[in-house]
Amino acid sequence: MSPRLIWRKGVSIVMLSLTGVCALAGVSVLLIILGYLLWYGGKYIDWNFFTQLPKPVGETGGGMANAIVGSAKLLLLAALTGVPVGFLGGVYLSEFGGKTFSFMVRYMTDLLNGVPSIVMGIFAYTVVVLPMRTFSTLAGGLALGAMMIPIAVRSTEEFLHAVPRAMREGAMALGASKWRTISSVVVPAASRGILTAALLALARVAGETAPLLFTAFGNRYWSPGWGQPIASLPVMIFTYAVGPYEDWHRQAWAAGLVLLGLVLITNIVVRTLLSRGTSPQRP
Amino acid sequence: MATPSIAVRRPAPSRSPRSGGARAFVERLRSGDEIAHLITLIFAASILFLTAWLVYELWIYCALPRHRFGWGFLATSTWDPVFEHFGALPFIYGTVVTSALGLLIAVPIGVGAAIFLAELAPHAISEALTFLIELLAAVPSVIIGMLGIFVLVPILRTVVQPFLKATLGFLPFFQGPAYGVGFLAAGLILAIMVVPFIISISRGILLAVPMEQREGALALGATKWESTWKVVVPYARSGIMGSVFLALARALGETMAVTMVIGNDPKISASLFAPGYTIAAVIANEFTEATGDLHRQALIELGLVLFFVTMVLNAFARILILLTTRKGTSRE
Numbered sequence: 001m002s003p004r005l006i007w008r009k010g011v012s013i014v015m016l017s018l019t020g021v022c023a024l025a026g027v028s029v030l031l032i033i034l035g036y037l038l039w040y041g042g043k044y045i046d047w048n049f050f051t052q053l054p055k056p057v058g059e060t061g062g063g064m065a066n067a068i069v070g071s072a073k074l075l076l077l078a079a080l081t082g083v084p085v086g087f088l089g090g091v092y093l094s095e096f097g098g099k100t101f102s103f104m105v106r107y108m109t110d111l112l113n114g115v116p117s118i119v120m121g122i123f124a125y126t127v128v129v130l131p132m133r134t135f136s137t138l139a140g141g142l143a144l145g146a147m148m149i150p151i152a153v154r155s156t157e158e159f160l161h162a163v164p165r166a167m168r169e170g171a172m173a174l175g176a177s178k179w180r181t182i183s184s185v186v187v188p189a190a191s192r193g194i195l196t197a198a199l200l201a202l203a204r205v206a207g208e209t210a211p212l213l214f215t216a217f218g219n220r221y222w223s224p225g226w227g228q229p230i231a232s233l234p235v236m237i238f239t240y241a242v243g244p245y246e247d248w249h250r251q252a253w254a255a256g257l258v259l260l261g262l263v264l265i266t267n268i269v270v271r272t273l274l275s276r277g278t279s280p281q282r283p
Numbered sequence: 284m285a286t287p288s289i290a291v292r293r294p295a296p297s298r299s300p301r302s303g304g305a306r307a308f309v310e311r312l313r314s315g316d317e318i319a320h321l322i323t324l325i326f327a328a329s330i331l332f333l334t335a336w337l338v339y340e341l342w343i344y345c346a347l348p349r350h351r352f353g354w355g356f357l358a359t360s361t362w363d364p365v366f367e368h369f370g371a372l373p374f375i376y377g378t379v380v381t382s383a384l385g386l387l388i389a390v391p392i393g394v395g396a397a398i399f400l401a402e403l404a405p406h407a408i409s410e411a412l413t414f415l416i417e418l419l420a421a422v423p424s425v426i427i428g429m430l431g432i433f434v435l436v437p438i439l440r441t442v443v444q445p446f447l448k449a450t451l452g453f454l455p456f457f458q459g460p461a462y463g464v465g466f467l468a469a470g471l472i473l474a475i476m477v478v479p480f481i482i483s484i485s486r487g488i489l490l491a492v493p494m495e496q497r498e499g500a501l502a503l504g505a506t507k508w509e510s511t512w513k514v515v516v517p518y519a520r521s522g523i524m525g526s527v528f529l530a531l532a533r534a535l536g537e538t539m540a541v542t543m544v545i546g547n548d549p550k551i552s553a554s555l556f557a558p559g560y561t562i563a564a565v566i567a568n569e570f571t572e573a574t575g576d577l578h579r580q581a582l583i584e585l586g587l588v589l590f591f592v593t594m595v596l597n598a599f600a601r602i603l604i605l606l607t608t609r610k611g612t613s614r615e
Contacts, residue, residue, distance in 0.1 A: 241543065
């Protein structure tokens, strides 16, 4: 072998191993994050965390029961508003859409997906908080719902597209109208994919903090109804982590573990479900 | 597509076309087609409407500072809520510096990892690692910020910054007291947050490069690395650029993790050790405690600036990615 060839092969091996190191670096960051949260979160979490309200500032102990319920309420509202809008928009894109208009909608959906979450928070503030003159569950839920719309649109479209043409033709040949075909053949065939993708979208907005800061705000007590400020896990983590008290830091670790656990478990379950079966590969 | 069904439904050509058209319409209305079309169309259009509404709301709610400061808002560097003088320059500077630093770290690692996953790793390993990296993308930013405060910042303050000062301290970037929080911490955190995006999008784009490209290069005697770096990567270049722009847009708009480690000080300083501020961070910190309408509207105007910059970057990135994947679809 000429020295030139040895050099070239050497470069090849070195550079390719470096790419492997890069991939490992990416994965190890995840493992480090998981490790820290399991260690500290596991150490500080206890039963009170799930059952008690936060103690007054300065006292130790207490929990985040109100924030857990608050997050659930916000997510319920987000799912009820974001998923139907996104779903119907996705049905249009996949089943009815023309060329130019569909392209515009699709493109705008992608752009909307890239809008910084804090800007969505400002939007919800001007649209809901200002007219109502108070921070509220409603405002926070709608901000999260708006963030879910683009994800729901694109996943619905993707899964409807994956339904084989033969199924539509079969239904049409039996005399079903287009609407009957969509509602009783195409959508049921794609329903598993659409539902799991909606769960994935929910997991994504579950960790959003920025749009809640000045819409749902926060609350150290229970928040009945939909018209009052409400606590949520991500905002509590933020407040407690930047706060000055040791006890708050401990609670932030515990809350971080709960939130990350919920988000990652949802992701793992959904992605495993999606990669099995006939659903299309995500890009 | 609808022509045959209309021909069947219309009973006789002798009838007046108006009543025939109306009957066909009523018929289709009864079967639900037109209603379904209309309803879904409305929801699809609502996405365009929502975006327009968002721009409108942001625009009218920052009228005060727009009239008071004009374009000077973007070019002055005093941010003083007490005397009601607002200039956005320190925040723009902080946003640009932290995002640039984040990308500087994330792009080589991200593209390298994508090459490994797309070109080198066996299928099963590639799938497994990609799965883990997509999980990293799912970690909420507030949790990454928390680890930033409790883990990264102490390490920076006690180990990394003294070391950089001792070795590269003659450079203006590595001077001043080591607080831990500041541009450096924010840049590192942003790198962690955008790396998964670069990896998963670039990997998809590299996988879409036609096999013939690699075979051609290898047949000409190129080594595996030469075929990858001189043939496959250039072929996918604009798509990879697209993923980088998407990552940049995310880095610019990233709020919580940065807010927690940036140090919250509206100053422009060359040193990466110094605390700074970003657009998203100042909105997050000051919005609820804004002292007056002008202050709050100045923050909304910052949001508008952020919105436009990320929109333009996204628009550009999507076009780049669209062009590359379309070019590369021959492999499917």
